[in-house]
Amino acid sequence: xxxxxxxxxxxxxxxMIVGVGLISLYPIAYNVFISVTNQNLFHFRRYSFxxxxxxxxxxxxxxxxxxxxLARTFLFVAICIPLFLGLGLxxxxxxxxxxxxxxxxxxxxxxxxxxVPSYITALVxxxxxxxxxxTFNQLYRLVAGPQAGLPWxxxxxxxxxxxxxxxxxxxxxxxxxxxxxxxxxxPSELYEAAAIDGAAAWSKFRRITVPLLRxxxxxxxxxxxxxxxxxxxxxxxxxxxxxxxxxxxPGATELVMVYAFREAFQLFNFGYxxxxxxxxxxxxxxxxxxSLRFTGLVREEAR
Amino acid sequence: xxxxxxxxxxxLIYVFLTAMVIFAxxxxxxxxxxxxxxxxxxxxxxxxLWPDHPTLDxxxxxxxxxxxPLWLRNSLGISVGTMVAGLIGSATGAYALSRFRFAGKQMTxxxxxxxxxxxxxxxxxxxxxxxxxxxxxGSPFGLVLAYMSVALVFCTWNLKGYxxxxxxxxxxxxxxxxxxxxxxxxxxxxxxxxxxxxVTALLMFLTAWNEWVMASVLLLDENxxxxxxxxxxxxxxxxxxxxxxxxxxxxxxxxxxxxxxxxQRYFRSGLxxxxxxx
Numbered sequence: 111x112x113x114x115x116x117x118x119x120x121x122x123x124x125x126m127i128v129g130v131g132l133i134s135l136y137p138i139a140y141n142v143f144i145s146v147t148n149q150n151l152f153h154f155r156r157y158s159f160x161x162x163x164x165x166x167x168x169x170x171x172x173x174x175x176x177x178x179x180l181a182r183t184f185l186f187v188a189i190c191i192p193l194f195l196g197l198g199l200x201x202x203x204x205x206x207x208x209x210x211x212x213x214x215x216x217x218x219x220x221x222x223x224x225x226v227p228s229y230i231t232a233l234v235x236x237x238x239x240x241x242x243x244x245t246f247n248q249l250y251r252l253v254a255g256p257q258a259g260l261p262w263x264x265x266x267x268x269x270x271x272x273x274x275x276x277x278x279x280x281x282x283x284x285x286x287x288x289x290x291x292x293x294x295x296x297p298s299e300l301y302e303a304a305a306i307d308g309a310a311a312w313s314k315f316r317r318i319t320v321p322l323l324r325x326x327x328x329x330x331x332x333x334x335x336x337x338x339x340x341x342x343x344x345x346x347x348x349x350x351x352x353x354x355x356x357x358x359x360p361g362a363t364e365l366v367m368v369y370a371f372r373e374a375f376q377l378f379n380f381g382y383x384x385x386x387x388x389x390x391x392x393x394x395x396x397x398x399x400x401s402l403r404f405t406g407l408v409r410e411e412a413r
Numbered sequence: 414x415x416x417x418x419x420x421x422x423x424x425l426i427y428v429f430l431t432a433m434v435i436f437a438x439x440x441x442x443x444x445x446x447x448x449x450x451x452x453x454x455x456x457x458x459x460x461x462l463w464p465d466h467p468t469l470d471x472x473x474x475x476x477x478x479x480x481x482p483l484w485l486r487n488s489l490g491i492s493v494g495t496m497v498a499g500l501i502g503s504a505t506g507a508y509a510l511s512r513f514r515f516a517g518k519q520m521t522x523x524x525x526x527x528x529x530x531x532x533x534x535x536x537x538x539x540x541x542x543x544x545x546x547x548x549x550x551g552s553p554f555g556l557v558l559a560y561m562s563v564a565l566v567f568c569t570w571n572l573k574g575y576x577x578x579x580x581x582x583x584x585x586x587x588x589x590x591x592x593x594x595x596x597x598x599x600x601x602x603x604x605x606x607x608x609x610x611x612v613t614a615l616l617m618f619l620t621a622w623n624e625w626v627m628a629s630v631l632l633l634d635e636n637x638x639x640x641x642x643x644x645x646x647x648x649x650x651x652x653x654x655x656x657x658x659x660x661x662x663x664x665x666x667x668x669x670x671x672x673x674x675x676x677q678r679y680f681r682s683g684l685x686x687x688x689x690x691x
Contacts, residue, residue: 112513112514112585112588113513113514114513114594116515118594119513121505122505122508122509122513122594122598123506123509124506125502126502126503126506126507126565126569127521129502129503129561129565130524130525130565130566130569133559133561133562134528134531134562134563134565135524135528137536137540138528138531140539141538141539144538144542149542201430204426204430204433205430207422209423209426210423210426210427216430216434218674219434219438220430220433220434220437221674221677222437222438222670222674223440224673225669225670225673225677226440226670227622227623227641227666227669228623229625229641229644230444230662230666233645233648233658233662234440234444234662235440236648238440242456242458243455243456243457243458243651245460248457248458248459248460251459251460252460256458279436279437279440287677311418336530340532340534342534342626343626367532367535370535370538371534371626374538374541375541375630380538384539387535387538390535391531391532391535394530394531394532395527397530398526398527398529
């Protein structure tokens with residue numbers, strides 16, 4: 111760390127600061143501004159100030175869209191993360207087993223879902239789930255007869271589960287890679303010493319593997335939870351937020367970002383959704399800051 | 414018991430791994446077979462895992478009858494633009510944040526963190542309205558600007574993180590020997606950071622190449638579409654063979670998947686990548 115002339119500092123920082131200021135910071139400030147106006151499709155140019163009315167309608171009752179969508183997204187994250195983590199952990203443990211041959215092959219094959227662009231993942235799974243031509247119902251008809259079909263995307267609960275499945279496919283490799291890296295950095299002496307002391311496989315796993323994996327798993331989980339909270343492609347492209355049971359209520363797979371996208375770019379309620387964005391952002395930023403304190407997700411930034 | 418752990422456990426693991434590989438690769442296999450499937454034959458009620466008469470018709474069609482080559486060119490231009498502008502815009506700033514001591518540094522870092530916590534879908538709302546006001550909705554340049562709002566912050570974090578790992582003694586010694594700050598940056602830091610610069614650049618490229626949401630809102634004319642927007646339109650209508658979508662998907666994703674799989678050994682930690690793959 112060294113001191114340089116103020117002019118040098120400014121020269122080095124300015125491209126980034128000016129850029130970030132103009133194209134990242136200014137839009138965020140502008141978003142706060144829109145959130146106190148009634149800008150929408152009917153008042154696109156001639157909008158007026160409405161104070162905190164958008165925030166009020168956002169939070170007015172417990173059955174407001176905001177809380178429905180938020181609760182549903184929390185549920186989505188709460189279901190997804192253990193599945194991602196569990197499958198990723200199993201795959202990593204399998205890949206790390208000393209008796210397994212051709213590790214490079216298995217590893218690359220299992221990472222493939224991570225490498226697929228997420229919009230393509232979504233559109234392919236959307237086809238799998240199709241009631242008539244979808245592969246899953248084609249398979250199901252083999253066992254259940256030609257008239258059968260499961261409501262993959264047409265029943266609210268099934269649709270929610272389908273989205274979880276598509277996201278599981280896409281997301282477990284991240285945990286697998288993180289955990290595999292951590293497993294490989296555990297010194298084998300620890301296991302050998304435990305074996306000499308007569309430890310069983312399960313207690314080796316409990317007492318050595320799990321504690322030593324924790325520092326890698328914790329930040330990965332926080333990051334994945336935030337990304338899963340922000341899911342858009344693999345929900346919107348598959349179900350468009352539906353199925354919808356009532357015109358006045360959010361659809362069954364309308365997660366936070368799907369809701370924001372629909373309200374903004376299909377219904378054009380800019381003022382309202384800007385207020386929504388401010389509240390969601392405040393939550394996400396609090397989580398980010400909080401997670402920094404206890405996981406070291408971004409280390410030593412305070413130095 | 415010993416026999417079980419000698420043979421039984423590995424056998425079980427192989428069964429599990431095989432099941433996982435089927436799960437992991439089936440969608441990719443499905444797209445490949447669909448790409449070679451003629452006409453509407455995919456729209457069938459019964460399962461068929463390989464076309465009876467494989468054909469290249471879908472590839473010929475997308476290459477000659479729809480603006481797919483144009484979408485590829487648009488995507489390439491926009492992704493390269495985002496990548497280059499993101500790196501150039503962030504490298505010196507990342508260096509300053511890693512090495513200089515100045516007032517407001519802490520503030521800057523927290524600000525960058527806050528911006529990164531702002532989901533791009535939500536950021537798209539004000540960006541759309543601003544671009545609309547200045548008449549850049551529909552323009553590829555507007556889309557690059559929108560991508561830059563993510564790219565600059567991401568590149569700054571990523572590069573600063575890498576610069577921090579370069580031993581300070583190296584550039585400090587150079588400064589004591591009479592090097593200027595600029596020389597230390599160009600002659601010491603940048604050459605040592607080539608792998609990090611390359612990985613950051615490629616991640617930026619991949620992010621822009623694979624981005625659908627912003628592009629779908631900010632591009633209006635079929636001739637300015639990037640590949641993701643174009644592909645979205647190819648799969649939404651059951652009168653159009655899904656094979657067109659499958660063939661296009663193969664062409665756009667095989668190279669970037671190869672790149673991603675080849676590079677993943679060099680990712681400093683999965684976390685950096687996880688943060689950007691959208």
